[in-house]
Amino acid sequence: MTAFWIVATLLIAGTLLLLLRPLVRRHTRAASVSRKATNIAVYRDQLRELEQDYAAGTVNREGYEETRREIERRLLEDVRDADETPHSGAAGRNAAVVIGAAVPVIAFALYFAVGSFESLLPGRPGAGAEQASHSISEEQIRELTGRLAARLEQEPDNIEGWVMLGRSYAALGEFDKAARAYGTAVARAGNDAALLADYADALAMAQGRSLQGEPEKIVQRALAIDPQNVKALALAGTAAFDRKDYAIAVKYWERILEVAPENSEFAQSVRSSIAEAQHLAQQAGATPAAGTGAKKPAEPxxxxxxxxxxxxxxxxxxxxxxxxxxxxxxxxxxxxxxxxxxxxxxxxxxxxxxxxxxxxxxxxxxxxxxxxxxxxxxxxxxxxxxxxxxxxxxxxxxxxxxxxxxxxxxxxxxxxxxx
CATH class of the missing domain: 2.60.40 (Immunoglobulin-like)
Known part of the structure; x- marks a missing residue:
């Protein structure tokens, strides 16, 4: 369930951006909603970068937690300040405050945007986040997801909204819906390697955690656009590993090590998967990929x-x-x-x-x-x-x-x- 809680602020970001906007009208939009939406987007990007740094090993757990709490505190202060802005219509202001009240109980999860790279290796998905105190129910999250879905029916060209919806459904375990949401985003966004990798992952989960077939084709499409996309490389390696093509899996994962910090936990996880693929290749009598997988002469x-x-x-x-x-x-x-x-x-x-x-x-x-x-x-x-x-x-x-x-x-x- 950790992945479920990590998704919370993607929902709040989506609902605040997409639901608050029609509630606070006319002259209050520039003063309140605009500021709130801008701040949420900024803080979401900051937390996305923080999660990337933590996954890459450039930030330790203590620094990660401290920085995350500070970003959440600033977000709460800004949202509350925006909600207290005068001169708004009573109905619009009250509705905005009701929706905005969800922020304190789920702000801890803003860093979902990237997720744990370790979950992309064989046996995925995993939940890399630490346990947190959960003060919002799954029913409430589902309600917010439903509101976001309803809003997107009115704004079908909102690509960011479809991406948020896909991530939300994935965290709720509704992978068929997640795949459809990502597919809608892909149809509108065109050649976006990161989005294609997310789409492939959701499709794989929807078909029983298998990347074979259409998901793998989408992964290859992502790599054609961005050969260094880490998630696509991880998924491509996993697809090869699952069909016992261990040498190919090693080649994909070794490309990840070219961009991953050498001593990071993420790099260690990748090396672990490479070592296992090499070991299985040797057991099967195949020659591992060149590089770290070069086969050595047999010892007595x-x-x-x-x-x-x-x-x-x-x-x-x-x-x-x-x-x-x-x-x-x-x-x-x-x-x-x-x-x-x-x-x-x-x-x-x-x-x-x-x-x-x-x-x-x-x-x-x-x-x-x-x-x-x-x-x-x-x-x-x-x-x-x-x-x-x-x-x-x-x-x-x-x-x-x-x-x-x-x-x-x-x-x-x-x-x-x-x-």
Whole structure:
């Protein structure tokens, strides 16, 4: 449900821009609605940029939260000031105040516009936002969405409104409606790569989380317009991954790394997906893509085993009922001391539990950090509903104690929830 709450201010931005406008009339438009609509648009852009910076790793969580709260505070002050502007008709002013009153309870979610890039990798969608206190009901959000949809019947050429409606329906889980809204926006906007990527994502969700067919064609259309569009690259890689064309998936995702900050969480998530695609390609006997995926000469079996850790992942009986067959399982090894970034990671599905695993340098995330360079490691396993490589609240996890590299028969029990 986190994604649902992230959408709230797209709704409020849309409804304030599209619904307040006809309520405050004549001479008050220039003084109140114009100022309010302008400020909301400005603050929405600021929060979109903030979310991009956070996703890219240039802003940490503390700085992100502090800046977001400050932007929300300024938005609330400006909206309240605008609502207090005199000389407006009583009916128009009162109606505007009623609609504007929704701002305090959903301003926290203004940063929806970009969303979590990690959700675009295999197993998407995920919800990258932190949990928040929810003081507005889903029914109220649905009502606002309905008002926005009704307004667009009167303003069918309002492209921004259709985009907002598409995002709103997507967050509510109504992907058929989201796809139709995005399709309407695409028909009017023409060649907009970002919009096409959003449209493809909604279509994929509407057809059972599959990018095959029309969604993938739309993704390729987006890349023809903007070859560096990150969302389109992520979706294209996911489409290739889903059809087991791992080398092609690696090529798309490596293009993302050309523009992503090297040490950001986002880049780490992309590398994790690349490593998994390379590992699966090697298991299938294919040669991974060039670059970070170049295949190395095979080592003698005895040498390879001495540099690996193998074992089995199990789920504690108390948590078994919370696991679905389609959930994603990440198994990783990290150093006992030092950076917590995984040295090696593999990906599987919960339907395969109890899961036998082998971690070695073939599943390394980077050339600079390898399992074979360690004497001891900690092995962990995590079950993700959304398929995010980055841990999220609500994931299920378990870790071993320190084990010697070369150990076999390691047992990892998933027995805790990520907080």
């Amino acid at each position: 079996a005895s040498t390879s085993a001495a540099k690996a850790v193998s074992g089995v992942v199990q789920v504690a009986p108390a948590l078994a009922s919370r696991v679905s067959p389609g959930d994603t399982v990440f198994v990783y090894a990290r150093a006992v001391e030092g950076p917590r970034m995984p040295l090696a990671i593999v990906r599987a599905q919960a339907k395969d539990l109890p899961l036998k695993f082998t971690l070695d340098d073939r599943s390394a995330m980077t050339e600079a950090m390898k399992l074979s360079a360690q004497e001891r490691v900690v092995v962990g396993a995590r079950i993700s509903k959304g398929g995010n490589a980055t841990p999220q609240p609500g994931d299920l996890e378990g870790v071993s104690g320190p084990v010697v590299v070369g150990a076999s028969g390691v047992t990892v029990v998933i027995d805790a929830e990520t907080k």
